[in-house]
Amino acid sequence: xxxxxxxxxxxxxxxxxxxxxxxxxxxxxxxxxxxxxxxxxxxxxxxxxxxxxxxxxxxxxxxxxxxxxxxxxxxxxxxxxxxxxxxxxxxxxxxxxxxxxxxxxxxxxxxxxxxxxxxxxxxxxxxxxxxxxxxxxxxxxxxxxxxxxxxxxxxxxxxxxxxxxxxxxxxxxxxxxxxxxxxxxxxxxxxxxxxxxxxxxxxxxxxxxxxxxxxxxxxxxxxxxxxxxxxxxxxxxxxxxxxxxxxxxxxxxxxxx
Amino acid sequence: xxxxxxxxxxxxxxxxxxxxxxxxxxxxxxxxxxxxxxxxxxxxxxxxxxxxxxxxxxxxxxxxxxxxxxxxxxxxxxxxxxxxxxxxxxxxxxxxxxxxxxxxxxxxxxxxxxxxxxxxxxxxxxxxxxxxxxxxxxxxxxxxxxxxxxxxxxxxxxxxxxxxxxxxxxxxxxxxxxxxxxxxxxxxxxxxxxxxxxxxxxxxxxxxxxxxxxxxxxxxxxxxxxxxxxxxxxxxxxxxxxxxxxxxxxxxxxxxxxx
Amino acid sequence: xxxxxxxxxxxxxxxxxxxxxxxxxxxxxxxxxxxxxxxxxxxxxxxxxxxxxxxxxxxxxxxxxxxxxxxxxxxxxxxxxxxxxxxxxxxxxxxxxxxxxxxxxxxxxxxxxxxxxxxxxxxxxxxxxxxxxxxxxxxxxxxxxxxxxxxxxxxxxxxxxxxxxxxxxxxxxxxxxxxxxxxxxxxxxxxxxxxxxxxxxxxxxxxxxxxxxxxxxxxxxxxxxxxxxxxxxxxxxxxxxxxxxxxxxxxxxxxxxxxxxxxxxxxxxxxxxxxxxxxxxxxxxx
Numbered sequence: 001x002x003x004x005x006x007x008x009x010x011x012x013x014x015x016x017x018x019x020x021x022x023x024x025x026x027x028x029x030x031x032x033x034x035x036x037x038x039x040x041x042x043x044x045x046x047x048x049x050x051x052x053x054x055x056x057x058x059x060x061x062x063x064x065x066x067x068x069x070x071x072x073x074x075x076x077x078x079x080x081x082x083x084x085x086x087x088x089x090x091x092x093x094x095x096x097x098x099x100x101x102x103x104x105x106x107x108x109x110x111x112x113x114x115x116x117x118x119x120x121x122x123x124x125x126x127x128x129x130x131x132x133x134x135x136x137x138x139x140x141x142x143x144x145x146x147x148x149x150x151x152x153x154x155x156x157x158x159x160x161x162x163x164x165x166x167x168x169x170x171x172x173x174x175x176x177x178x179x180x181x182x183x184x185x186x187x188x189x190x191x192x193x194x195x196x197x198x199x200x201x202x203x204x205x206x207x208x209x210x211x212x213x214x215x216x217x218x219x220x221x222x223x224x225x226x227x228x229x230x231x232x233x234x235x236x237x238x239x240x241x242x243x244x245x246x247x248x249x250x251x252x253x254x255x256x257x
Numbered sequence: 258x259x260x261x262x263x264x265x266x267x268x269x270x271x272x273x274x275x276x277x278x279x280x281x282x283x284x285x286x287x288x289x290x291x292x293x294x295x296x297x298x299x300x301x302x303x304x305x306x307x308x309x310x311x312x313x314x315x316x317x318x319x320x321x322x323x324x325x326x327x328x329x330x331x332x333x334x335x336x337x338x339x340x341x342x343x344x345x346x347x348x349x350x351x352x353x354x355x356x357x358x359x360x361x362x363x364x365x366x367x368x369x370x371x372x373x374x375x376x377x378x379x380x381x382x383x384x385x386x387x388x389x390x391x392x393x394x395x396x397x398x399x400x401x402x403x404x405x406x407x408x409x410x411x412x413x414x415x416x417x418x419x420x421x422x423x424x425x426x427x428x429x430x431x432x433x434x435x436x437x438x439x440x441x442x443x444x445x446x447x448x449x450x451x452x453x454x455x456x457x458x459x460x461x462x463x464x465x466x467x468x469x470x471x472x473x474x475x476x477x478x479x480x481x482x483x484x485x486x487x488x489x490x491x492x493x494x495x496x497x498x499x500x501x502x503x504x505x506x507x508x509x510x511x512x513x514x515x516x
Numbered sequence: 517x518x519x520x521x522x523x524x525x526x527x528x529x530x531x532x533x534x535x536x537x538x539x540x541x542x543x544x545x546x547x548x549x550x551x552x553x554x555x556x557x558x559x560x561x562x563x564x565x566x567x568x569x570x571x572x573x574x575x576x577x578x579x580x581x582x583x584x585x586x587x588x589x590x591x592x593x594x595x596x597x598x599x600x601x602x603x604x605x606x607x608x609x610x611x612x613x614x615x616x617x618x619x620x621x622x623x624x625x626x627x628x629x630x631x632x633x634x635x636x637x638x639x640x641x642x643x644x645x646x647x648x649x650x651x652x653x654x655x656x657x658x659x660x661x662x663x664x665x666x667x668x669x670x671x672x673x674x675x676x677x678x679x680x681x682x683x684x685x686x687x688x689x690x691x692x693x694x695x696x697x698x699x700x701x702x703x704x705x706x707x708x709x710x711x712x713x714x715x716x717x718x719x720x721x722x723x724x725x726x727x728x729x730x731x732x733x734x735x736x737x738x739x740x741x742x743x744x745x746x747x748x749x750x751x752x753x754x755x756x757x758x759x760x761x762x763x764x765x766x767x768x769x770x771x772x773x774x775x776x777x778x779x780x781x782x783x784x785x786x787x788x789x790x791x792x793x794x795x796x797x798x799x800x801x802x
Contacts (some may be wrong), residue, residue, distance in 0.1 A: 021401075025531050028408045040402045043395030047361070050611040054646035062664020063673035086365040095365050099325060102362070106330045109649060113328075113705030115273075116266040117739060123492065124514040125737035127499025151500055155493050161463045163470075164291035164483045182461065186450030188729045192746070193426070193447075195725035196585065198777040199747035202538060202770045203584025209542055262713055327648045328697055328705075395612065396696075397581050422696050423581070423726060447730045 008213040015211075015219050018204055019226035023234075031233050055080075126154055153181040264516035272491060277484030284480030291483040293471050298440050298458035302339070305414035305438045306346040306354075315353040317412040318343060319403055319428070320367075320419030321443060322396060324360030329420035331466065332444050333363060336419030337370050338469040343416060344374035348383060355388045355406070359399050364391055400424035404431045417441040417456075418465060421448045429455035442468075523791035530784065537780050541772035548772050555735070556752040558742025559593065559720040562689065568601030570688040571681055575703070576620065579612030582695040582724045587620055588750035588767055589722030590693040592757050594624045598639075599761055602689070605659075605681055607642040609652055609698045614644035618667060630668055636675045643667030649702050656684035656707035684711040695724040700731060704739045714738050722749060747774060 017035050024032035059073040060066045066073050079101060085094035129147035130136045136144040156178035159171060167175045211219035259267050283289045309316045320336030323329040340356060347354040356371065358364045367389050375384035392402035404427060407415060415432040417425070418441070425441075425448040432439045433455045441452035442460025452459040460468070463485075470478035499510045552560075566572070574594060578586040597604055606621060608614045621641055622629045630641060645651045645663050655662035659682055660672050672678045680686060684707050692700045700721045708717045718741045721731060725746030734740045744753055751767035758765040 026528060028405070033405060033409075036398075036401045036405045039398040040393040043393030043398035044391070047394035047611065050614065050644060051646070054611070054644055057643075057665050057669075058646055058663060060664075061669065061671075063660050063671040065664040083362070083365070086368075092369075096369075099362070099366060102326045103330060103334070105650065106326065106328065109653065109706065110328055110331075111270065112266075113649075113653075113702075113709060115270050116263060116709045117701070117704045117734075119269060119492070120266050120514055121737050121739060122733055123495055123499065124511065125733070126496050127503050127514075128511055129500070129503075131500065131504045151496070154496060158489050158493055160461075161489065162486050163293050163463075163467045164479075164486050166292075166294060182446075183453075185446065185729065186453060189447040189726070190450050192725040192728050193423075193451075194778065194781050195746050195748065195774065196423070196582075197426075198538070198774050198781075199585045199725065199770070200581070201534070202542070202747065202773045202777070205535075205538060205542055205773070206584075206770060209539075260710075263709075322696075326650075328702060396579060420697075423724075447726055 008217060011211045011213055011217070011219050012222060014207060015222040016226045016229070018208065019223060019230065022204075023230040026230075027234065029230065029233055029237055031230055126151060152177070157181045157185075262515065265514045273488040276487040276491065277481055280484030280487060281477060281480035284476045284483060287476070289483075291479055293467065293479065293482065296460065296464050296467065296471055298442060298460040298464070299339070299468055299471055301438070301440050301458045302343055302416065303346055305416065305440055306343065306350055306352050308438055309347075309413035310350040310352040312413045314413035315355050315410055316343070316347060316414040316416065317403065317407050317410075317432075317437075318354060318356045318416045318418075320356075320358070320363065321417065321421040321445075322359045322399070322424070323420035324362050325366065326360075326362060329445070332420040333360075335465045335468055337363070337366060339416070339418045339472065340367060341370045341374045342468075342472045344371040345378045348375045348378035348380045351383075353388065355390065355410075355412075357390055357392050357399070357403050357406070359392075359394060359396075361391060361394060364389060396422065396424055397427075400427045403428060407431055407435055407437070411435060412437050414438045414440070417443070417452070418460070418468070419443065420445050421452075423448075426451040426455070432456070521791075523788050523795065534777060534780060538773045538777050541776050542769050545769040546772040546776075547768065548775055550751060550755050550768075550771060552752045552756060553745065553749070555743040555745060556749055556756070558735075559722070559744055559753065560596075560742070560756050562718055562720055562741045563593065563596055563600065563602075563691075566597075566600060566602055566689055570602050571677075571686055572597055572602045572604050572689040572691055573684075573687050574604050574606040574617075574691045574693070576606070576608040576613035576617035576693050577610045577699050578616070578693055578695040578724070579610055580616065583616065584770075585724045585746045585750065586693045586695060586722060587616065588747070589744045589753060590617075590620050590691075591623050592750060592753040592763065593691055593720075593722065593744075594620065595761070595763055596753075596757055597691070598624060603637075603677055604639045605642065605677065605687070606639065607655070607663075608644045609648060609702075610696075611644050611646075613693075614667070617641065617643070636670075637677055640675050640677050641667045642672070642678075648698050649706055652698055652702055653706035653710070656711055658683055684708075684717060687711075687717060690717055690719045691722070692719060693722045695727065699723070699727070700734065700740060704734060708739065714741070720744075747771065 020031040020035045023029055059077055064070045079098050082094050082098045085091045129150060130143050131147050156174045158178070159174040160178035160182060162171065162175070165171060208220050208223060284291060306316060318340055320333050320340065323333035325333060344354055354371070356367050358367055368386050371389065372381070372384050375381050392399045406412070408431065412435065415428070415437045417428055421443045422445065425443065429439060429441060429451050439456035440458045441456040442465040443449055443452060444462045444465055446462060449459065449461055453461070467482055470482045502508070502510050574590065574597070576590065594604065606617055608617045618641060621639070625632055625639065629635070642663055643666065645655060647654065651662055659678060663672060665671055666675060690703055690707065692703050694700055700719060700723065703719055708714060708719060711717055719739065720742040721740050722744035723731065723746070725748070728743060728745045731740060731743055735743060744750060747767060747770055751771040754763065754765045754767050757763035
């Protein structure tokens, strides 16, 4: 159980880390770099700790596991341990076996899973789009028009991904239309991304504005101190001599293909 | 024998595999020579490596958040394919190539791929395994780590090939501001738009998977790509046929698809 | 020209503007109206259609990075499911989702969770199940093969609810809180597709807004029956819960801030494009 006093520590730490990491938007500086390294280190330890715990709870403890005498779980453990041959110069090649097994399992699983959900179910939903019948060409937006747009979009976008035929003639027209559909999809996805990014930013701001502890501490009290730290470090960094930058040659013009 | 609801899937799988195998064997036997359309993003890799050599600055290479133990492993493998090609060019020109794996299980593969590339280029002694740097297996710490290195080491070229999620914009925008030449590709269609906008060259969707065949000119890979094109034709034909039949009130195909 | 100059504006000014504009509604909420979308109603109606005692899987497949979007979605839905008397098998296929899931359950069931009377019969928390898609498929086929113990070390076989739920066949609804892979597509492929399809196992999703356009083909095909779209989806569900029950509507200021931020972004995009067009057609760079 986490002691409640840690909440205060977490809030204080959270404010400084948030401001330091956002300072990167202004300029890369030692404080943002420190948080970056802390972030990477924590992520590595978190992954390691969780994988270790997962391996134990998956294979050793609990219902029908090694602790209950089911030794079949020894086999995957031995296979996974072969990864460690990566560190051996002589038996380096042995690490490729677990890699092959995992990649093979994924290939098999993916094909069987995707054929149903991403192909057949999608084809079925496309061919059953309403084109004729009552109400299909009435009202706005016209359901029938929606159907036609979707069908054209699916066919032409698919044609964009022909690799062994030149995009000329009818295929050229189709791929060009398909390209517009793809761009429209990217635009929609961009809108969703803006929304998601703003949510994260709003989440951080709400943390700064709303976090409190025992009615006497509010997280935003510390914001000016954290900002001051960034300014001091920025001034200090500016006063240090910087090595001359090598000349950047111009990039070639982006291809229009 | 076949589970209920999966009959159509099984039939489709058989057709697609058959098309792929026929195309592959025909190409391998030299009976046909399919040509792959131009993919500018892949052509630009040599320019990027050349630029990095000229400037004496490193190239940053990532394969996104994929591993080999998840569903997007095929994108990671495609990214590693291009990594091999890039490493060979880097070895040939004497440029420094740095690779940042996200998934620890990809790390040994990357070391292996890069080492083989340096051996192929005739410079095995120049391969430094420390140029494969693990930056933690969590999305944003990893992205921030790559970003920091891009800024500090002023990379001349950034190449991102593989499955990307929310970190795509972080990497592509930062690279844009550092002035590096950027080549990026992903089949995660909810992220491609960032690469299209912020990178100099973008590989859209399946173009990433076609890279192996495009770069290696290996008849087996070209053949399988040709087979994949046929499976797309089958899909398009099935959709058109289905649409026409449904509009005409014939539900035979729909009934078959739900079998 | 001013518009041309604005296309070269230092991005840091945009950050500052955004900071101020987003802060205003957070400090002084605008209380803008919140229309409930069709996708949100999909989640709400599907959950309401369940009967007391039905089993729902609640999967926390997101990490700390998307807590602002996914956590309130999951909390509001779990509250709803508990009020309806659904039995919940909570778990995570993302390592990062493990501890977050526990926090969300504590929000709903109280800080004593899992030391509550209904633990084991009405709700269980299995924690992180390793293996990504493989773990997901294994769980669907045989829950006890997927993990030996729950999040707290109790053997799964000792939990009454898990004795009953031996595979996805006994699951009536799957609630997926996701921000990537494995996520809703993998549940469709490796659980729903293998266990009777959408009619036998409806899936409701709460997702980060980035991924929602990619889910639409699955929503249109009926493989997903409802989607909570990012923070807005979370706010809409909270609103529905606050209408039906005594549930706090906490995302109001956040939604106001988001609306303001979107207006600002649209303005930036419009001004940027106009500036670009002027430059291009007045013979400047192409």
